[in-house]
Amino acid sequence: MTLAVQDLTVTYRHRPAVHRVSFVAESGSVTGIIGPNGAGKSTVLKAVVGLVKPESGIVTVNGRPLSEVRRSVGYLPQRNELDWDYPAQVRDVVGLGRYPYLRFGRRMSNTDQLAIAGALDRVGLSELATRQIGELSGGQQQRMLVARALAQEASTLLLDEPFVGIDAATMAMLSDLLVSLAADGACVVLVNHDLAATSKICDNAVLLNQRVIAQGPPSQVMTSTWLDETYAANLLDLEVWS
Amino acid sequence: MIDFLIDPLVQYGFMRIGLLAAVTVGLTSAVLSCLLVVRHQALLGDAISHAVLLGVAVGYLFAQTAGIFWGALVVAVLSGMAITYIERHSPVKLDAVMGIIFTGTFALGLAIISIAKPPGIDLFHILFGNVLGVSADDLMLTVASAVSVLAIVVVRFRAFHLWSFDPLLARALGMRVGLLEYLLIGMLSVTIVAALQAVGLILVIAMLITPGATAQLLTTRLRNMMLVAALVGTTSAVSGLYLSFYIDVASGPAIVLVATAAFLTALLFAPRRGVIARAVQRRRLVLRVLTEDLLKKLYNAEDRHAVTPMDEIDDWLRSRSITRRYLRFVVPRKLVTMESGGARLTSDGYEDAVRMVRTHRLIERYIHDADGIPIPELHDIAERLEHEIDPVGLRDIDRLLGAPTVDPHGHPIPSASGQLHHIAGHPLSEQPPGVVGRVAMVGDDRNDLVERMVECGILPDQAITIIRPEGEGFIIRVGRDDVLYVEIEVADRVYVIPDSNPFAL
Numbered sequence: 001m002t003l004a005v006q007d008l009t010v011t012y013r014h015r016p017a018v019h020r021v022s023f024v025a026e027s028g029s030v031t032g033i034i035g036p037n038g039a040g041k042s043t044v045l046k047a048v049v050g051l052v053k054p055e056s057g058i059v060t061v062n063g064r065p066l067s068e069v070r071r072s073v074g075y076l077p078q079r080n081e082l083d084w085d086y087p088a089q090v091r092d093v094v095g096l097g098r099y100p101y102l103r104f105g106r107r108m109s110n111t112d113q114l115a116i117a118g119a120l121d122r123v124g125l126s127e128l129a130t131r132q133i134g135e136l137s138g139g140q141q142q143r144m145l146v147a148r149a150l151a152q153e154a155s156t157l158l159l160d161e162p163f164v165g166i167d168a169a170t171m172a173m174l175s176d177l178l179v180s181l182a183a184d185g186a187c188v189v190l191v192n193h194d195l196a197a198t199s200k201i202c203d204n205a206v207l208l209n210q211r212v213i214a215q216g217p218p219s220q221v222m223t224s225t226w227l228d229e230t231y232a233a234n235l236l237d238l239e240v241w242s
Numbered sequence: 243m244i245d246f247l248i249d250p251l252v253q254y255g256f257m258r259i260g261l262l263a264a265v266t267v268g269l270t271s272a273v274l275s276c277l278l279v280v281r282h283q284a285l286l287g288d289a290i291s292h293a294v295l296l297g298v299a300v301g302y303l304f305a306q307t308a309g310i311f312w313g314a315l316v317v318a319v320l321s322g323m324a325i326t327y328i329e330r331h332s333p334v335k336l337d338a339v340m341g342i343i344f345t346g347t348f349a350l351g352l353a354i355i356s357i358a359k360p361p362g363i364d365l366f367h368i369l370f371g372n373v374l375g376v377s378a379d380d381l382m383l384t385v386a387s388a389v390s391v392l393a394i395v396v397v398r399f400r401a402f403h404l405w406s407f408d409p410l411l412a413r414a415l416g417m418r419v420g421l422l423e424y425l426l427i428g429m430l431s432v433t434i435v436a437a438l439q440a441v442g443l444i445l446v447i448a449m450l451i452t453p454g455a456t457a458q459l460l461t462t463r464l465r466n467m468m469l470v471a472a473l474v475g476t477t478s479a480v481s482g483l484y485l486s487f488y489i490d491v492a493s494g495p496a497i498v499l500v501a502t503a504a505f506l507t508a509l510l511f512a513p514r515r516g517v518i519a520r521a522v523q524r525r526r527l528v529l530r531v532l533t534e535d536l537l538k539k540l541y542n543a544e545d546r547h548a549v550t551p552m553d554e555i556d557d558w559l560r561s562r563s564i565t566r567r568y569l570r571f572v573v574p575r576k577l578v579t580m581e582s583g584g585a586r587l588t589s590d591g592y593e594d595a596v597r598m599v600r601t602h603r604l605i606e607r608y609i610h611d612a613d614g615i616p617i618p619e620l621h622d623i624a625e626r627l628e629h630e631i632d633p634v635g636l637r638d639i640d641r642l643l644g645a646p647t648v649d650p651h652g653h654p655i656p657s658a659s660g661q662l663h664h665i666a667g668h669p670l671s672e673q674p675p676g677v678v679g680r681v682a683m684v685g686d687d688r689n690d691l692v693e694r695m696v697e698c699g700i701l702p703d704q705a706i707t708i709i710r711p712e713g714e715g716f717i718i719r720v721g722r723d724d725v726l727y728v729e730i731e732v733a734d735r736v737y738v739i740p741d742s743n744p745f746a747l
Contacts, residue, residue: 049414050413050416051413070414075410075414077410087466092464096407096408099400100415127634167613
């Protein structure tokens with residue numbers, strides 16, 4: 001699995017949100033898209049899965065256009081985009097990951113049930129399968145969304161700010177999970193504004209502030225020159241696009 | 243009783259038809275209300291139903307009574323689509339758009355009716371329904387629309403589920419959510435128009451919100467929510483209709499009032515989310531915190547049958563009356579028994595206490611290692627978190643840390659099965675001068691003293707030499723060079739294991 005983004009440009013209301021962004025995320029690795037608020041990180045992720053229409057640019061998964069491989073790409077929105085009072089139990093939300101495999105009006109098959117159980121087990125939430133989703137902690141909610149992507153049999157995982165509102169300790173657990181998924185061959189891409197956390201788990205970092213400032217292994221990219229440039233660019237233009 | 247229910251149906255044909263119509267409308271609008279409620283679009287039904295008045299007026303102008311149904315349907319669908327379109331393509335927010343469309347179309351409808359004064363339109367019936375005036379043809383239409391709406395919901399249930407919970411993922415998976423949106427508007431329009439006769443435009447709004455909102459208080463899954471809402475909708479329809487028959491209120495309001503009563507009942511008494519249940523949960527939480535704190539207080543690692551004197555408990559809780567309140571709660575639960583002069587843990591109480599101690603110490607280990615919380619602050623934070631964490635969360639922590647056996651103060655962490663390894667070493671104050679050793683653990687019951695220990699560098703595994711007693715305290719050497727004085731309160735709380743070569747670690 002290789003996710004390749006080439007020359008991606010997105011415009012919001014006639015202003016460039018991101019400009020000519022290119023990067024490659026390989027299977028077996030964790031890629032972090034890092035930058036300040038308003039740098040266009042979430043926009044990149046949304047453009048990759050087709051939630052916002054790019055002005056130009058090409059996104060391919062294994063050389064094929066996204067429209068052909070949608071179900072192999074798991075998208076995890078920011079937690080605050082979801083309604084946690086929604087009447088659903090953990091197993092229901094994970095079950096939504098099976099949607100692309102189901103026929104109209106048919107019941108779930110054994111395969112589907114096994115995929116759900118396996119996904120829950122992998123993220124350590126089997127015991128909480130029948131909990132109402134609002135009763136989970138922030139970290140557990142995030143792991144549930146990971147399980148949903150696993151039930152979807154997604155080999156590419158795109159996570160939008162997975163560490164927001166999660167204490168450092170739970171964050172360690174989630175990081176471990178993501179790293180182990182990558183070790184099993186998944187292509188993990190996450191968006192984050194927190195440098196320290198991301199650099200610890202990423203194999204590949206993309207510093208973004210409307211354009212790609214630098215990319216490569218965190219040890220090489222996380223230098224003060226690059227970071228200053230990434231975070232200073234925002235001082236020039238205080239407008240925040242989220 | 244049975245006669246009371248059956249007689250009206252046997253005697254009056256309009257009651258039979260009215261009942262069927264009301265139940266059908268109650269059922270479909272209840273199912274749709276669930277989708278509206280979970281999508282936070284409860285007012286969409288409101289908007290469309292007001293627009294229907296315009297459709298009724300226009301339809302009548304074109305084709306008299308025969309035009310009402312189609313006029314209403316067309317305007318309903320168009321207004322719903324207009325709302326969606328304007329919301330997507332302008333900066334005006336959804337609630338404002340709905341407000342404008344529904345008042346505008348409603349006003350236009352009223353204006354047309356007031357000018358044309360069509361003889362076949364009874365405004366009161368259109369607004370508030372006349373279930374007992376439903377004709378057999380109307381009923382056929384109502385049933386047919388209900389069957390198609392319910393069939394669509396059943397067949398596309400999962401699509402509606404995914405779309406209403408996570409529209410972003412729905413779109414990322416390539417689902418055509420615009421189609422679902424228009425499908426929902428279409429179903430709403432058909433349902434509202436079909437409800438025109440039975441409950442009227444204004445009251446169908448209630449049926450498109452209340453059953454769903456009621457059901458959400460009672461269920462944790464979308465499918466169950468729909469089933470419960472359907473039950474609320476149909477029961478309200480039936481009981482409202484009988485009320486109207488026997489006490490002569492208008493049928494529409496009677497149906498809505500029953501549904502409202504169901505909602506208020508659920509709001510108060512729902513088992514988990516009701517107002518009362520929440521108050522009980524809060525009170526239980528307070529009592530649980532009290533219990534857990536008391537159990538930990540009575541816990542003695544050395545002796546599981548230790549009796550803690552009442553005075554000591556009073557001291558800790560600051561008054562005898564508070565002690566009594568605590569004990570009144572835990573003694574009947576067989577966690578604590580009263581002995582002469584004090585309180586003792588029962589074996590159940592002891593098990594709970596060990597579990598609490600484990601939770602507390604694991605959390606201390608965790609927030610120290612993972613969050614970098616300094617040692618003097620650990621105790622207070624853990625005191626709070628230990629009551630909040632659930633067993634699954636605790637197990638996750640234990641796994642993440644690799645089942646640690648000591649907390650950052652050097653206290654042993656009991657295993658998941660309650661096994662506790664013995665505290666090594668003895669208090670510094672009980673050892674003779676000249677002893678060289680390592681710190682095994684430090685007591686954490688007083689924050690000021692923990693801070694003092696950290697200041698002096700007295701932490702688990704640190705090398706210590708006891709030089710001599712001095713006044714109320716001791717002169718000790720910490721590490722290789724630091725010679726300092728510690729007060730007796732500190733010396734009592736620092737446990738030292740003699741070790742001739744403490745630097746080997």
